Amino acid sequence: MKKRVSIILVCAFAIIMLAACADEGTTVADPTPAPAAEATPAPAADPTPTPEAPPAEETNPSDESDFDFDRPIAVFTREDGSGTRDAFVDATGVGDDMSVEAGVLTSTGAIRTAVAENELAISYVSVGSLNDEVRAIAIDGVYPSHDTVRDGSFPLSRRFLLAFTEESFADPLVQDFLDFVLSVEGQELLAGSWTPAVANPVAFTPSDLSGSLTISGSTSVAPAMDLLAEAYMALNENVQIDVMSTGTGTGLEQAATGVADIGMASRELREGELENLDYIAMLLDGVAVIVNVENPLQGLTMDQVREIFVTGTLRWSDVVS
Amino acid sequence: MDMVKIKKFIRKKKPADWIRFFVMWLSAIITVFILLFMVGFIVIRGVPHLTPSIFSPTWTTANQSLLPALFTTIVMVLVTLAIAVPFGVFTAIYLVEYAPRGSKVVRIIRTTTETLAGIPSIVYGLFGYIFFTIWLGWGISLIAGCFTLAIMLLPIIMRTTEESLKSIPDSYREGAFSLGAGRLRTVFRVTLPSAMPGIFAGVILGVGRIVGETAALIFTIGNVVRMPDSLLAPGRTLSLHVFTLANEGMFVDQAYATAVVLLALVLGLNALSTTIERRFRQRLQ
Amino acid sequence: MLKFRETTMRIVFLIAALASVAAVVLICVFLFAQGLPAMGEVGILDFLLGERWQPLHRETPVFGVLPFILGSIYVTVGAIILGVPIGIFTAIFMAKMCPKSIYGFVKPALNLLAGIPSVVYGFFGMMVVVPILFDTFDMVDGRSMLAASIILGIMILPTVITIAETNLRAVPQELYEGAVALGASHERAVFKVIFPAARSGVMAAVVLGVGRAIGETMAVTMVAGNQPAMRMPYELFRGIRTMTANIVMEMGYSQVGSLHQGALIATGVVLFVFVLIINTLFSMLNKEKNIKDDMKKEAAETAAEPTS
Numbered sequence: 001m002k003k004r005v006s007i008i009l010v011c012a013f014a015i016i017m018l019a020a021c022a023d024e025g026t027t028v029a030d031p032t033p034a035p036a037a038e039a040t041p042a043p044a045a046d047p048t049p050t051p052e053a054p055p056a057e058e059t060n061p062s063d064e065s066d067f068d069f070d071r072p073i074a075v076f077t078r079e080d081g082s083g084t085r086d087a088f089v090d091a092t093g094v095g096d097d098m099s100v101e102a103g104v105l106t107s108t109g110a111i112r113t114a115v116a117e118n119e120l121a122i123s124y125v126s127v128g129s130l131n132d133e134v135r136a137i138a139i140d141g142v143y144p145s146h147d148t149v150r151d152g153s154f155p156l157s158r159r160f161l162l163a164f165t166e167e168s169f170a171d172p173l174v175q176d177f178l179d180f181v182l183s184v185e186g187q188e189l190l191a192g193s194w195t196p197a198v199a200n201p202v203a204f205t206p207s208d209l210s211g212s213l214t215i216s217g218s219t220s221v222a223p224a225m226d227l228l229a230e231a232y233m234a235l236n237e238n239v240q241i242d243v244m245s246t247g248t249g250t251g252l253e254q255a256a257t258g259v260a261d262i263g264m265a266s267r268e269l270r271e272g273e274l275e276n277l278d279y280i281a282m283l284l285d286g287v288a289v290i291v292n293v294e295n296p297l298q299g300l301t302m303d304q305v306r307e308i309f310v311t312g313t314l315r316w317s318d319v320v321s
Numbered sequence: 322m323d324m325v326k327i328k329k330f331i332r333k334k335k336p337a338d339w340i341r342f343f344v345m346w347l348s349a350i351i352t353v354f355i356l357l358f359m360v361g362f363i364v365i366r367g368v369p370h371l372t373p374s375i376f377s378p379t380w381t382t383a384n385q386s387l388l389p390a391l392f393t394t395i396v397m398v399l400v401t402l403a404i405a406v407p408f409g410v411f412t413a414i415y416l417v418e419y420a421p422r423g424s425k426v427v428r429i430i431r432t433t434t435e436t437l438a439g440i441p442s443i444v445y446g447l448f449g450y451i452f453f454t455i456w457l458g459w460g461i462s463l464i465a466g467c468f469t470l471a472i473m474l475l476p477i478i479m480r481t482t483e484e485s486l487k488s489i490p491d492s493y494r495e496g497a498f499s500l501g502a503g504r505l506r507t508v509f510r511v512t513l514p515s516a517m518p519g520i521f522a523g524v525i526l527g528v529g530r531i532v533g534e535t536a537a538l539i540f541t542i543g544n545v546v547r548m549p550d551s552l553l554a555p556g557r558t559l560s561l562h563v564f565t566l567a568n569e570g571m572f573v574d575q576a577y578a579t580a581v582v583l584l585a586l587v588l589g590l591n592a593l594s595t596t597i598e599r600r601f602r603q604r605l606q
Numbered sequence: 607m608l609k610f611r612e613t614t615m616r617i618v619f620l621i622a623a624l625a626s627v628a629a630v631v632l633i634c635v636f637l638f639a640q641g642l643p644a645m646g647e648v649g650i651l652d653f654l655l656g657e658r659w660q661p662l663h664r665e666t667p668v669f670g671v672l673p674f675i676l677g678s679i680y681v682t683v684g685a686i687i688l689g690v691p692i693g694i695f696t697a698i699f700m701a702k703m704c705p706k707s708i709y710g711f712v713k714p715a716l717n718l719l720a721g722i723p724s725v726v727y728g729f730f731g732m733m734v735v736v737p738i739l740f741d742t743f744d745m746v747d748g749r750s751m752l753a754a755s756i757i758l759g760i761m762i763l764p765t766v767i768t769i770a771e772t773n774l775r776a777v778p779q780e781l782y783e784g785a786v787a788l789g790a791s792h793e794r795a796v797f798k799v800i801f802p803a804a805r806s807g808v809m810a811a812v813v814l815g816v817g818r819a820i821g822e823t824m825a826v827t828m829v830a831g832n833q834p835a836m837r838m839p840y841e842l843f844r845g846i847r848t849m850t851a852n853i854v855m856e857m858g859y860s861q862v863g864s865l866h867q868g869a870l871i872a873t874g875v876v877l878f879v880f881v882l883i884i885n886t887l888f889s890m891l892n893k894e895k896n897i898k899d900d901m902k903k904e905a906a907e908t909a910a911e912p913t914s
Contacts, residue, residue, distance in 0.1 A: 074747045080662045081859030096663045100835035113570030226382045242545045249859045338793035348695030356719045411622030433630040439885040441821020447874045533723025536823035567729040591721035
């Protein structure tokens with residue numbers, strides 16, 4: 001008797017559970033697209049500068065939004081040693097004072113996902129890695145876009161560099177690959193998402209080399225490098241290129257010690273690093289400050305950005321009047 | 322005494338007993354629920370994304386094929402076993418068949434293997450990175466990862482082999498000795514073959530551990546997608562692939578699908594190991 | 607010739623057996639040789655009790671691992687609070703209450719739970735636990751001490767249950783029969799007699815669970831938020847970084863031979879020492895249990911003698 005009851009219990013439970021399981025699947029799967037559509041159009045595509053206005057009033061939440069500005073800001077940052085973080089803290093003046101309350105995530109994708117899922121979030125990613133899951137805001141009234149990055153009016157601009165030692169540059173394969181990166185073919189390949197760094201690129205002629213290359217470094221540069229490596233390997237069938245997305249610091253270290261042939265950096269090289277590394281500028285990029293798509297915030301001043309990241313525990317109402 | 326006979330003497334439940342009864346049932350149900358929910362969630366979300374594209378022979382940024390990671394995993398498993406199994410099995414043979422019972426050597430070896438079994442995998446990863454990758458200069462390579470994993474695997478293989486060797490009745494050995502076989506011959510011709518299924522079960526358990534390992538590998542084999550054409554090159558195993566896809570959040574669907582493959586692999590291996598072990602025990606009895 | 611082969615193989619076996627000893631020695635030597643100098647350079651007290659961790663600070667790098675030590679302890683305690691009661695009750699259930707038909711279903715399920723790779727736990731945590739916590743508790747972010755504790759609590763379940771169950775089963779049936787003969791109901795006998803008798807074995811299970819929780823890396827890194835901030839135990843809804851997460855996040859960035867790398871290895875040394883203490887505790891508890899078992903056996907034998 002007891003046995004039978006227990007079996008029935010377990011069966012019933014299993015069914016309830018499976019139902020709950022399926023439910024959960026659908027609720028989590030829907031990232032509630034409706035409010036996203038109501039939000040202001042993606043500003044990254046909007047090249048027109050926002051009207052000149054005092055920074056505090058520039059942040060005018062639209063009336064239809066029910067975003068509660070009294071809630072805390074969820075600050076996310078990249079980990080220590082990331083090139084994007086270095087470029088960001090240098091340009092904003094956050095420097096070494098990044099708040100310990102900021103959530104630390106170890107990749108561009110992770111940051112984007114976190115901001116997409118959390119309507120209180122603010123963080124920063126490479127302009128080349130923006131997508132419609134998150135929304136870039138204006139800094140000092142300028143939205144990040146290819147144009148503002150190219151003409152330097154976007155205040156958080158930086159360069160993507162490829163660094164190498166003299167010995168590794170002596171390898172014809174490294175030279176040929178770098179030529180490809182700077183060629184018409186290479187730069188056009190990247191022009192969709194990034195801003196090319198070369199004003200007048202030359203055409204590339206494949207010379208059918210063979211061998212293998214190890215390229216290591218910034219996780220922001222890696223997606224661009226993956227595209228380049230794929231295209232280059234299609235042109236040179238006997239070449240194997242390994243792209244390791246390890247972070248700028250590691251990549252430069254590995255390039256300097258010969259572990260990698262080329263290091264990818266998403267910030268300028270420091271004095272110590274310049275001693276044994278040469279570099280080329282591969283792309284221009286900006287660091288976009290991003291918020292959740294449900295957040296109606298239009299822009300912040302550089303000072304506000306710095307305050308948010310240094311304090312770490314502000315409320316949205318502290319920066320938005 | 323038989324449970325059935327006792328049962329009629331047992332008192333009826335009092336209120337406190339009902340509480341105990343329900344707490345226990347509840348706990349067990351919660352445990353099973355969590356497990357099934359977790360596996361079910363990942364399978365339900367992952368199976369629809371098991372498309373041919375994630376099994377395509379060449380990895381691209383668009384398809385996130387898991388084949389290179391799968392092959393790397395297989396290579397890693399084979400090489401690691403080739404290192405760990407001889408050491409583990411020989412250690413067990415020494416402990417069971419050769420060492421004088423209760424000797425100091427045995428005690429030391431037993432303490433060290435217990436220590437090895439308790440070390441967290443991140444510490445193995447650190448050690449592998451400092452020792453194999455940097456100090457021995459192997460660089461970030463599959464072989465550095467294999468050696469790191471081999472050390473991790475030693476206690477598992479050793480313990481299961483030891484258990485199976487111990488469970489071989491002494492009469493087998495005595496029979497072999499009385500027929501004039503030496504100790505070595507007895508080990509390789511009698512005890513080891515009879516203990517084989519038990520050892521095999523342990524090895525498969527170890528394979529499951531290799532397949533699921535991440536923390537020990539992230540510094541030693543790097544995290545590069547490539548076909549494993551050289552042991553000195555970096556690579557990425559299946560579980561590292563899941564970690565990267567999940568952590569970067571750009572290919573969540575592929576992450577689910579890869580996690581399903583990984584789960585199927587690990588759970589299949591565990592089930593296989595359990596079945597073999599049960600057969601082995603039954604045969605001995 | 608035969609004799610020669612015997613002795614060579616004997617030596618080969620011995621050498622193989624000593625490999626594990628060599629491995630432990632190597633691990634200790636390399637970790638300590640690289641970690642301790644860095645700890646010394648930072649200053650042992652500044653290192654262990656320092657509240658700030660800024661390894662790449664441009665002027666004055668600071669290496670204080672207290673937040674991470676506390677972080678590891680908090681999430682482990684959290685995992686124990688959440689996982690151990692459920693684990694122990696489930697173990698009692700499986701050892702003494704479970705109808706055979708259900709046992710045949712629960713036991714394999716538990717074995718499966720034990721085999722699931724930690725990335726899968728972490729992935730599940732990221733996709734399910736973190737969003738649910740975020741929505742339910744109005745947190746700043748779902749990645750938190752609580753999320754890490756929940757995931758770890760689930761992860762230690764199989765370890766705790768399997769070992770506790772084995773130990774509960776090892777309690778002599780006579781104790782149960784005695785209790786029942788004195789008028790205890792089944793539940794009362796199990797809770798008041800069998801469970802106390804297996805106490806040290808159950809403790810051993812908990813200790814092993816602690817070992818698993820404190821050493822867990824990937825799953826924790828994926829759900830804990832990783833803020834290098836000092837936390838109080840009640841700040842459940844805030845993010846935290848454990849020692850393991852600190853190592854796995856920054857090891858890749860540290861330059862070979864730098865103080866940063868040394869400090870990370872030293873973090874590993876601290877973790878290693880924690881684990882060694884836990885292991886010693888575990889084997890002590892096991893030993894105590896074995897002694898008790900022997901005594902019980904003897905007692906049972908002497909008790910049985912007069913009647914036979």
